[in-house]
Amino acid sequence: MVYKNNVDDISPTMLNGFFVDWPNPPIPQTHLKLLKNSSKVVIAFDENTDEVVGFITAISDSVLSAYIPFLEVLPEHKNKGIGKELVKRMLQQLDDIYMIDLCCDDDLISYYKNFGMIKSNGMLVRNYEMQSGITMK
Template sequence: MTEIEYKDIHEFKKEDLQDLFLSVEWSSGHFPEKLQIAMRNFETVISAWDGDKLVGMICAMDDGIMTAYIHYLLVMSDYQDKGIGKELVYRVKEIYNDYLRIVVVGYDEEVGFYESCGFEKAEDASPLFITDLWT
C-alpha cells in the first residue's frame, strides 16, 4: 500500500464507486449511475485513494450553519484498521468545526468506531428509516 491521498472531489467513475460500495456489501453499489449523481449533489465529499484506486470516502450534507449529517463513510475491507476512516472523519470535523453538531447514524457494530472519533450515542433517540418506499 502506498501513501493514501485524500481528495475533495465530486466526480467519480461509476466503476470506482461500484467497486468501493460493493467491497463492503452496500447495496448502493448496484446503482453506480445514481451514486455518481449523489456524489455531485453532496455538499462535502472526501475520498481516499491508493494510487488510482478509490479505497474510502465520506460524504456529508448540511443546513449551511447548524447541523451536518454524515451520510456515507466506507473504507474497503483490505484498507480498514489503517486509520483511513478516522482521517476521513477528522477532515469532516474540520470542515464543520463551527457547526453546533455533526450527526451520524451508526449500526450497532460501528458505534465503538464512532465513539473513538468523538461521537456520543444518544440515550433518548433512535434512528428511524423508510427503506422500501413502494410497499
C-alpha cells in the same frame, strides 16, 4: 493515499466494490451522483490503482446542522487508518457547525466515540425498495 474534498476527477469506473452486503447496492453511476450531490465529501484515492478506496459524505444546511450518512472503506483497505482519516477530515470541514449527527449500528458506537461523538437516540425510515437509488416501479 491522497485525500480529496471533491469528486471533480472521479468517474464511475473508480467506484467499484462499495456498499458491501447491501441487497440492492447503488451502481457506480448512482454512487457518483450521491457523492456529487453531498454538501461535503472526502475521498480516499489510491493513485497507484487509480481507484477510490474510501469516502465519507455530509449533508448540511451550512448554518447549524449536518448529517453524515456514509463512511465506507473497501474491505481490502480496512484497518489501515483510512476510515479514521476520513472522519477526522470531515469533522474538520464541519468544525463551524453546531450539531453533527450520524446514525450507526451498535457495534460502531465505540469507533465514533473515539472522535468525541456521544451516543444518542434516533428514528429512521428505510425504504429498501429504493436502496439502489433506482425507482423499481
